[in-house]
Amino acid sequence: MEAKKRTCQVQLTADGRLKHFLGIQGLSQALLTEILDTAESFANMGEQAVKKVPLLRGRTVVNLFFENSTRTRATFELAAKRLSADVLNLDIKTSSTAKGETLMDTLQNMEAMHADMFVVRHADSGAAHFIASQITPRVAIINAGDGRHAHPTQAMLDMFTIRRHKGSFEGLKVAIVGDLLHSRVARSQIRALSTLGVEEVRVVAPKTLIPTGIDSLGVKVFTRLEQGLKDVDVVIMLRLQKERMSGAFLPSENEFYHQYGLTQSRLRLAKPDAIVMHPGPINRGVEIESAVADGPQSVILQQVGYGIATRMAVMSMAMSGQLQERSQ
Amino acid sequence: MKRSLLGGRLLDPSTGLDQIMDLHLEGAEVVALGRPPQGFAADETWSLQGQWVTPAFIDLSCHLREPGPSYKGTLLSETQAALAGGFTRVCARADTQPPLDSAAVVQSLQDKAQQAGACRVLPLGALTQGLQGQLLSNMAALKRVGCVAVTNMREPLQDNLVWRRGLEYAATCDLPVFFYPEDEALAQGGCAHEGAQASQLGLQGIPQTAETLALARDLLLVEQTGVIAHFSHLSCAASVEMIRTAQAQGLPVTADVALSHLLFTDACLQGYDSLYHVQPPLRSESDRLALLQALREGVVGAVSSGHLPHEAAAKMAPFAASEPGMSTLQVLLPHLLSLLQQEQLQPLQMLASLSQGPAKVLGLPVPSLQVGQQPDLVVIDPQRDWVLDEESSLSAGRNVPGWQACLQGRVERVVLDGRLAWSVDASCE
Known part of the structure; x- marks a missing residue:
C-alpha cells in the first residue's frame, strides 16, 4: 500500500498539484479536467497572429528521446516554443550494455546545465518514473512514452x-x-x-x-x-x-x-x-x-491539432508545480 | 577449548528439542546438555539468556562472485557476509565468470576459500562446459575437487537428449543435479510475473508455465534417469504441487524457496523499485502462501538465500534494464524471524529449513545438538535491533532488502569447527 501511495505522489506536490507528468494513475478526475480546461484555453492559439504565450519564458526544456519519434517530438517542441521556452532536442541512441549508466549520466549532465524540464521518451517501462524519483527530482519530467507503460x-x-x-x-x-x-x-x-x-x-x-x-x-x-x-x-x-x-x-x-x-x-x-x-x-x-x-x-487529423494544446497545458502546469516546490 | 553456553534456548530441528538449557562443548563436540560432565572445567562461559542456540545454517545457492567482477563482490567479502549471517557452509553457484566447469577453476576457488578462512564453500559444478548446454563437463573431476552437485543454472541445454545424457552421467558420478526450472522461450524478455500488475506497469511478463513446463520435463527425465534432483528457487504454487506429487511417487526430489519469494510478491513492483527485480520473478500472494505452506509441510525442505550481490549502479536503471537479484546473506535471519512474528512459520520449522533441510538435500549428516555430535553452532538474539548499512555490511552487495532500515534479530556468534568464527561484539569493536 505504501508503495502505491509513493507512486502516485511522485508526480504531485504536497498540495496535489502536478510537478511531473508521468502517468494517469493516481491523478484525480478534477486534475484531469483541469488539464483539459487548460488545454481548451490554448486550443485556438494556432489561429492567432502571435502564437505565443510567455508562461515558460526563460525556461529550458530538453526533449530527451531515447527512442525514435518524429511526430510526438515535433508537437512537444512546438508546444514548448509556443510557451516561449528555450528548447533543446536530443536524440540519444542507447548502448544496450550500459543503459542504466548512460541514462543516469546523460540526465545528470543536462541537469547540471540547469534545464528546467525534461520531456522523456524511453523504451523501458517506468523510465520516466525512475528519472523523476531517483535521478533528477527537481527537473519537471514529462513522460512522452515509456515502454509499454504509459503515454x-x-x-x-x-x-x-x-x-x-x-x-x-x-x-x-x-x-x-x-x-x-x-x-x-x-x-x-x-x-x-x-x-x-x-x-x-x-x-x-x-x-x-x-x-x-x-x-x-x-x-x-x-x-x-x-x-x-x-x-x-x-x-x-x-x-x-x-x-x-x-x-x-x-x-x-x-x-x-x-x-x-x-x-x-x-x-x-x-x-x-x-x-x-x-x-x-x-x-x-x-x-x-x-x-x-x-x-x-x-x-x-483533429487529434493531431489538439496534441499541441494538450501538451502546452501539461507542460505549463507541471512547470508551475515544480517551481512552487523549488521555492519552498 | 572447553566452553559452557549457559541459559540459552536450545533449538534442535533434528530432535525437536526446544528448551532453555545449558550446552557444554569440548572443541567442536557437544559433551553435555544441562549439567556439565563430572570434572568439566570450562575455559570460557557464555551467558546466553534470551538468546537461541541452534545448528549453523547451510545455504544451497549463493553467488560468491568469484571468479568474476570484483566490484560485485569477492569470495572474501561474500563468505564473511555468510558467516555473519549464520552460515558456515554455502553452495557457490556455478554461473561465475568463467563458470565452475573445470577442476582447475573449482580448485582455485577452494584454495581461495581456504585462505579467506570465513565459511566453508561447497561448489556447485557446471553440468555442461561453459554452461553452454552442449558438451558435458568433466563431472567426475568436479566431484573429486569437492563439487557437491552439478547444475546448468538457468542456462538452457541444446535439447532434451543432452539433458537426458547429462542427468544419466551425473547419476553415474553420484552427483545430485540442481535445477532452476525455466523455459527459455517463455521467459525471454520478461522481468515480472505475468499478471495484472505487470500488465498495468507495462512490464513484460514471465508466465507461470515458464517454470512449470520446464519442471514437468525435468521431473520426467529425473524419473527416467534416476538422478537425485533438487529444484531451487521455486516461485509458483503449481510447481509446489508438482514436487509434492513427485515426492509422493517416491522420486528422489527436493526443493528450496529463495528468501525473496517467501517475503515479497509482485505487489512490490508498484513504483518500479528495481530491488524487486529478481529471477524467477516475484509472483502473487497465493503463490507466496503456497510456498510457505509447502515449507511448513516439508515438501519444500529448505530456504535458500538466493544471494546475488550487485553494486549500487546495477540497480540504478529502469526496472527491466536493472540487473536481477537481491543480496541477502546477512539479513536472511531477521527477515525470516519477521515471518515468525506474523505466525507464518514456527521457530523449529524455520531453523530446520536452514540446517537440517539443506543438509538432507546435499546428503550431508544432519547437524544436531545431541551429545557426541560436532555441529557448527549459531547463537541468535531474536530481539536485538540493528541496521545493515555501509559500515556493517560485509557483502559488497547494495541490493539488500531492508538496507539501512531497522532489522530485528541478529546473529550474535558463530562457532565453526569448535572455534568462535564470528562474534557481533568483536565486529563492533
Whole structure:
C-alpha cells in the first residue's frame, strides 16, 4: 500500500498539484479536467497572429528521446516554443550494455546545465518514473512514452478530442481495438477514461495481443470486433507494428485486417454518431480502411491539432508545480 | 577449548528439542546438555539468556562472485557476509565468470576459500562446459575437487537428449543435479510475473508455465534417469504441487524457496523499485502462501538465500534494464524471524529449513545438538535491533532488502569447527 501511495505522489506536490507528468494513475478526475480546461484555453492559439504565450519564458526544456519519434517530438517542441521556452532536442541512441549508466549520466549532465524540464521518451517501462524519483527530482519530467507503460499526453489529447466531439464523458461506451499488449497509449487511455467516468471501456483484440489480467483495470475484453463495436460512441484504433508477425502474435497483416480492421460496414455496428480515433500514424488497409480514416466520422487529423494544446497545458502546469516546490 | 553456553534456548530441528538449557562443548563436540560432565572445567562461559542456540545454517545457492567482477563482490567479502549471517557452509553457484566447469577453476576457488578462512564453500559444478548446454563437463573431476552437485543454472541445454545424457552421467558420478526450472522461450524478455500488475506497469511478463513446463520435463527425465534432483528457487504454487506429487511417487526430489519469494510478491513492483527485480520473478500472494505452506509441510525442505550481490549502479536503471537479484546473506535471519512474528512459520520449522533441510538435500549428516555430535553452532538474539548499512555490511552487495532500515534479530556468534568464527561484539569493536 505504501508503495502505491509513493507512486502516485511522485508526480504531485504536497498540495496535489502536478510537478511531473508521468502517468494517469493516481491523478484525480478534477486534475484531469483541469488539464483539459487548460488545454481548451490554448486550443485556438494556432489561429492567432502571435502564437505565443510567455508562461515558460526563460525556461529550458530538453526533449530527451531515447527512442525514435518524429511526430510526438515535433508537437512537444512546438508546444514548448509556443510557451516561449528555450528548447533543446536530443536524440540519444542507447548502448544496450550500459543503459542504466548512460541514462543516469546523460540526465545528470543536462541537469547540471540547469534545464528546467525534461520531456522523456524511453523504451523501458517506468523510465520516466525512475528519472523523476531517483535521478533528477527537481527537473519537471514529462513522460512522452515509456515502454509499454504509459503515454499520458497522448491519452489526454485523446480525452480532449472525445470531450470536444461528445461534450462530456458521461454514459459513453468506448472500444479500443488492436495491439493492446504492446500499447502504452491504450494503458493510459484506459486509466483516463475510467477516471473521467465513461460508462464502459472495451478492449478488442486477439488473445495474443491482450495483456494478462487487463480486466483488473475495469475493462471488458472482446476477441470479436463485431461484438466489441456494438453500440459504442467512440472507436479508438491502435497502430499495428509490422514486427508483430515475426513474434508469432499474428499470422499476417491480411488476416488481421480481415478480423480486426475497421471497415465502413463494421463501423455501422457502432452508434450512428460514433467517432473514430487513432493515435497515428495509421496503417491503411491493416487496422483501418481508407474510407473510414478519411470519412466523416474520423477525427484523426483533429487529434493531431489538439496534441499541441494538450501538451502546452501539461507542460505549463507541471512547470508551475515544480517551481512552487523549488521555492519552498 | 572447553566452553559452557549457559541459559540459552536450545533449538534442535533434528530432535525437536526446544528448551532453555545449558550446552557444554569440548572443541567442536557437544559433551553435555544441562549439567556439565563430572570434572568439566570450562575455559570460557557464555551467558546466553534470551538468546537461541541452534545448528549453523547451510545455504544451497549463493553467488560468491568469484571468479568474476570484483566490484560485485569477492569470495572474501561474500563468505564473511555468510558467516555473519549464520552460515558456515554455502553452495557457490556455478554461473561465475568463467563458470565452475573445470577442476582447475573449482580448485582455485577452494584454495581461495581456504585462505579467506570465513565459511566453508561447497561448489556447485557446471553440468555442461561453459554452461553452454552442449558438451558435458568433466563431472567426475568436479566431484573429486569437492563439487557437491552439478547444475546448468538457468542456462538452457541444446535439447532434451543432452539433458537426458547429462542427468544419466551425473547419476553415474553420484552427483545430485540442481535445477532452476525455466523455459527459455517463455521467459525471454520478461522481468515480472505475468499478471495484472505487470500488465498495468507495462512490464513484460514471465508466465507461470515458464517454470512449470520446464519442471514437468525435468521431473520426467529425473524419473527416467534416476538422478537425485533438487529444484531451487521455486516461485509458483503449481510447481509446489508438482514436487509434492513427485515426492509422493517416491522420486528422489527436493526443493528450496529463495528468501525473496517467501517475503515479497509482485505487489512490490508498484513504483518500479528495481530491488524487486529478481529471477524467477516475484509472483502473487497465493503463490507466496503456497510456498510457505509447502515449507511448513516439508515438501519444500529448505530456504535458500538466493544471494546475488550487485553494486549500487546495477540497480540504478529502469526496472527491466536493472540487473536481477537481491543480496541477502546477512539479513536472511531477521527477515525470516519477521515471518515468525506474523505466525507464518514456527521457530523449529524455520531453523530446520536452514540446517537440517539443506543438509538432507546435499546428503550431508544432519547437524544436531545431541551429545557426541560436532555441529557448527549459531547463537541468535531474536530481539536485538540493528541496521545493515555501509559500515556493517560485509557483502559488497547494495541490493539488500531492508538496507539501512531497522532489522530485528541478529546473529550474535558463530562457532565453526569448535572455534568462535564470528562474534557481533568483536565486529563492533
